[in-house]
Amino acid sequence: KAGVTQTPRYLIKTRGQQVTLSCSPISGHRSVSWYQQTPGQGLQFLFEYFSETQRNKGNFPGRFSGRQFSNSRSEMNVSTLELGDSALYLCASSLASQGEQYFGPGTRLTVT
């Protein structure tokens, strides 16, 4: 069974631009969660989607948004990028809303 995949793996953007990251969960998994990992703040929860609905949201500004499609693939979008948005963005999928989370390799976003 293929694991969680994330595209792109690396991305360089300029301040003020927007970016869209994609996550394909393990086949059959319906829950997708997003996390931001930085050296200063560690791993922080962004949001979770289950069956195309956002179930939970972390403490991030409205510039961070996401969505989930009917095939459970998820995208997250960051608008008006700031230097502090430079981070590794991890996606995790789980079979059910309370299941074990399987993590993807992450997308490394650099904002210059």
Added chain:
Amino acid sequence: AQRVTQPEKLLSVFKGAPVELKCNYSYSGSPELFWYVQYSRQRLQLLLRHISRESIKGFTADLNKGETSFHLKKPFAQEEDSAMYYCALKGTGANNLFFGTGTRLTVIP
């Protein structure tokens, strides 16, 4: 508010020595506790969850509600245990994880 504290950023032990990675948590309800591990150039993966009460790769962790701790232990460290270890908490009815800042374990041959 929930919080997970891992007091040691770095921990070095000799091969064959016991290892203990500390984790303390703060949560008003009944949390579910996990240990995740990230080996070099690999993705984050689940090592242990407290409800399963099992030993994985020789590691065990016991939830102590009185001390609000979930320390990870192994009696004899191996070189392949060198990795980044994260303690994480999941709140009641939620699926999102709150992570500690992680402890980098180095096992010296």
